[in-house]
Amino acid sequence: MTTTPARSPCWSTSSFGRAPDTTPQELCALGEHLSLCRGRHGRWSALSCAMQALRGIVAARAMTAWLVAGLLLAVVIAVS
Structure with missing residues (x-):
């Protein structure tokens, strides 16, 4: 089985050989x-x-409220 060697990537930069600096138009x-x-x-x-x-405040409090409600539900289920 013959494989072809991988070629190195070929690309050019936006500076095209000049100093990489912004132009007045840019x-x-x-x-x-x-x-x-x-x-x-x-x-x-x-x-x-x-x-x-x-x-952000409401989201933080909502997560805490869901956590407390879940814990209470778990306690009620465990007790009954």
């Missing part, structure tokens, strides 16, 4: 993207953060 596009993201979330970011914090 920086401009990144700046536009960041300003667009900030604009979309600017007014609602405080409310969003508050809602995420509330969700």
Whole structure:
């Protein structure tokens, strides 16, 4: 049985032999993207953060409540 030797991977980087640095066009596009993201979330970011914090608190308490309910159920079943 003959096998062909595995070839090493063949790829090229985005710098194409030049120094790996950002171009002015890339920086401009990144700046536009960041300003667009900030604009979309600017007014609602405080409310969003508050809602995420509330969700974390409720989730932690819900898990504790389920654990206590399970333990109580186990005790009731064990006693009866």
